[in-house]
Amino acid sequence: MRDLPQHRPVLAGAAYVGISEAGVRLEALPEGHLLHVLGAIEPAALAAELVKAGFTNSSIRKAGFRQWFVAGNVPLAPAGLDALTAALAGKAFVMDQSHGRVRFGISGRPSRLLLSKGTAVDLDPTVFPEGQSAMTMLGHISVQIVRTGNDSFELTVLRSFAESLWGELAHMAASAEKDSAQKS
Template sequence: MPDLPQHRPVLSDARYNGMSGSGLGLEALPEGHLLHVLGAIEPPALAAELAKAGLANSSIRKAGFRQWFVAGNAPLSSVSLDALAAALAGKAVVMDQSHGRVRIGVSGRSSRLLLSKGTVVDLDPTVFPEGESAMTMLGHISVQIVRTGDDSFELTVLRSFAESLWDELTHMAASAEKDSVSRLSLP
């Protein structure tokens, strides 16, 4: 029997161990599960169905009209996916995107400054509160940005663009750090 391909997290090399300093943190998040749900179901009803399927710790993020991403750190069992698909039958369709997308965490007091260098989304907390999400471009790469806390965000990107996005974020972080130092030295 031929060897089957083995899953290897895309951001698992030493250079992706995370970055922190100067009010900014960057980390590769666990490649748990990411589901794309499409249909006429509202988030509260979806949350109830997720809880029944054993996915209560997952978060629901708006991904478009009648579309949501359901993300979580734990790997998804086929039993949970089948249970959720059966529960949503007639209301919504669920597609497992876990193999095709990667999540990156950006945190710290300079996180908004960093992300503002690559996107036009207004990340001010009064406009983009915790739990809010937006499908957008970060530089030339399509991402979903989710505010997960006061100074923390999660970026979801297609797996094939994860390393490029990481490199872009580290480049922008160096630039953001310089800007932060420049502002402190102004009279």
């Protein structure tokens, strides 16, 4: 008998392989690591400490006043978390959110329009450039939206809302497909 439950990705299985409709691609991203960093440390200093602690392929996303999410596709090693926590001692606190949040990507030319149907954030590239992030609501679900490219975004959501948000976005993409077919 196992003492601890096994980790199972929340967006696993045939229903979450990826959706491509109306020029939009929706895909579950690897459940790597997501750290919440809080403190009076500048992003450049945080980036330097991340490199020292071995988080070379992680990205930093603003999550609020003096708050950042550090996200990456590689699962978290306890030694890396310990090294980062020690390096940031007295400057910031680190909390592992890997188990509690899920990331997925949405891309394609109409992705900005699709997301705009559910959020009040202005996603125009001149206002919301690549690397920009915002904590917002998408419909009734709290998410962090990050622009990762000209026509691509990454969404981070609480684990318990991931399936619901996936369903909402899939429905919106299917509706966009129907709308474009009717206009043709």
